[in-house]
Amino acid sequence: MYPAKFDYVAPSSLDEALRLLSESGGEAKLIAGGHSLLPMMKLRLAQPATLIDIRKIPGLNEIRVDAGGLTIGALVTQAQIASSPEVARALPMLSEAAEKVGDLQVRNKGTIGGSLAHSDPAGDLPAVFLAADGEVIARGASGERTIRATDFFVDILTTALEENEILTQIRFPALAPRTGTAYAKFDHPASHYALTGVAAAVTVGDGGSIHQARVAVTGVGVKAYRAEGVEQALTGRGGDALQAAAERAADGVDCNDDIHASAEYRAHLARVFTRRALATALERAQA
Ligand SMILES: Cc1cc2nc3c(=O)[nH]c(=O)nc-3n(C[C@H](O)[C@H](O)[C@H](O)COP(=O)(O)OP(=O)(O)OC[C@H]3O[C@@H](n4cnc5c(N)ncnc54)[C@H](O)[C@@H]3O)c2cc1C
Structure with missing residues (x-):
């Protein structure tokens, strides 16, 4: 099946994406890797009037490890996570889960931000996020907030993210010794x-x-x-x-x-x- 007609925009900054999102009056959807959203659009389970492609927004594609733990930008793909030696050292279960997602084509496109924001009941990364006691950073028009993993998943395909928020970072605290x-x-x-x-x-x-x-x-x-x-x-x-x-x-x-x-x-x-x-x-x- 083909998706319903939609407009497409690709903002180059977070502020622009947030503006477009709030101006859409709930009719737009963010798209990252598209590997969950596009199948839903083809089945007409989602019919956004506009797709806001966030992949050109800089600063959302980094993996960083410091004393506090592991920080991963929302646009980092499952393939990047699976192949990162830093992730393998800091949080082995995240590497293992990422390398078991779908197939290579899916992992090359699918992002960690999309995986969590979608809250698929059969998604892999939500389980790791919960077991690691992680948190996400969400940006909205009025600023940033932190949402803990235990508060994040609300229901099937539903999270604590507000309609006009963009998930920008995922943080995993450093593992305790032993x-x-x-x-x-x-x-x-x-x-x-x-x-x-x-x-x-x-x-x-x-x-x-x-x-x-x-x-x-x-x-x-x-x-x-x-x-x-x-x-x-x-x-x-x-x-x-x-x-x-x-x-x-x-x-x-x-x-x-x-x-x-x-x-x-x-x-x-x-x-x-x-x-x-x-x-x-x-x-x-x-x-
Ligand atoms: C054939 C196939 C097999 C798959 N197998 C698996 C599997 O084994 N395990 C698994 O876990 N997943 C699997 N997936 C899903 C895949 O991992 C998706 O890529 C992932 O779930 C969603 O990430 P995405 O970047 O593609 O998100 P998208 O499809 O672009 O977006 C999904 C949803 O999240 C929202 N969103 C995206 N990014 C953000 C953001 N930064 N802030 C706020 N909202 C955002 C979108 O608006 C949309 O509602 C499979 C998919 C396919 C097609």
Whole structure:
């Protein structure tokens, strides 16, 4: 199917993009890599009157690591993340998730900003963003604000971003010493979207027990979520607690049930891949 007719503009500054966005009265949409928006437009699930292409805006395409952590511009592509040695060192689960997104063509176009702003229930990067306890910087007409990962994903395809805001940066805090991270995914064989994807960050304490665990699951519910039951079951425990803790990966979640997988199967996958992600993260924390 062809998309409905639309106008196209490509502003060269953030201020210009924000002006165009607020003048559109809600009828415009930002486009970055276009690999989520264009399929929706072709299916006529989205019919924006104007596309505001943000790819010419300077300053949104950098990866930076400092003592505070990792900062990634909204326009950095999944391929850039997957191939960045800085990202691999600072946050291995982000490299692993980015390299598992779709295929090379998708990764060459898809951006981290678009991946988070779209809040696809089967997207990979939302799970990593949650498990890393990251935050985004959003720019609107009245200035900048920070939104924490735990407040960001609201519902299916819905985030805490306002209609007239542009996501400019994603920040991931530096990992505490003796922290291991991992991303484990069971993907759809055709699209490679996550039927289940689990991001885990595990910090071990001096005695070798788990001091803190953050676990986030995608592909299972309407949006990516933190598996708090799993996290609680691991705190203060050793590696022998992984199996029982992972059993809680889909607790309280209304699991998606569609032609790709039943709700019951998704819950099962969530438990299995939570155990695998945790086992790898713990091993790395102990190395
Ligand atoms: C065949 C195929 C397979 C795929 N497989 C996977 C997969 O395995 N895993 C996965 O995670 N994803 C997958 N995707 C989705 C892909 O990763 C998308 O590129 C990504 O989800 C969206 O990024 P984008 O830059 O393309 O965003 P776009 O499509 O340009 O935009 C998506 C949405 O985000 C908004 N947006 C974009 N940038 C910003 C910004 N800076 N600030 C505010 N709003 C913004 C847009 O207005 C739009 O509503 C697949 C896509 C295809 C076509």
